[in-house]
Amino acid sequence: MRKACENLPLPEVVDHVVATSGLVAHYQTEKEGADRIENLNELTNAAAAFVGQDGPITLISAEGEIRSKVWTR
Numbered sequence: 001m002r003k004a005c006e007n008l009p010l011p012e013v014v015d016h017v018v019a020t021s022g023l024v025a026h027y028q029t030e031k032e033g034a035d036r037i038e039n040l041n042e043l044t045n046a047a048a049a050f051v052g053q054d055g056p057i058t059l060i061s062a063e064g065e066i067r068s069k070v071w072t073r
Contacts, residue, residue, distance in 0.1 A: 011048040018044070 001020065005013045018024065018040050027033035027040075 010051050011044055014044045014047045 001017065004020075005016055008016065023040060024037055027036040030036065
């Protein structure tokens with residue numbers, strides 16, 4: 001997971017984790033799963049808003065090296 005997300009901005013990391021975790025498939029089978037799936041979507045939106053408010057985000061590799069800076073606006 002760390003390698004797959006290494007150079008992704010925060011909202012894309014959240015999307016990747018949600019997609020690969022199987023949470024959406026799990027919640028699709030539950031009674032109140034639609035609400036849970038909406039919460040996961042809101043988590044991605046919150047990550048995008050956080051990045052958007054914070055200006056440039058530095059991407060750091062698993063080894064702790066600065067890879068690049070991403071401008072969000």
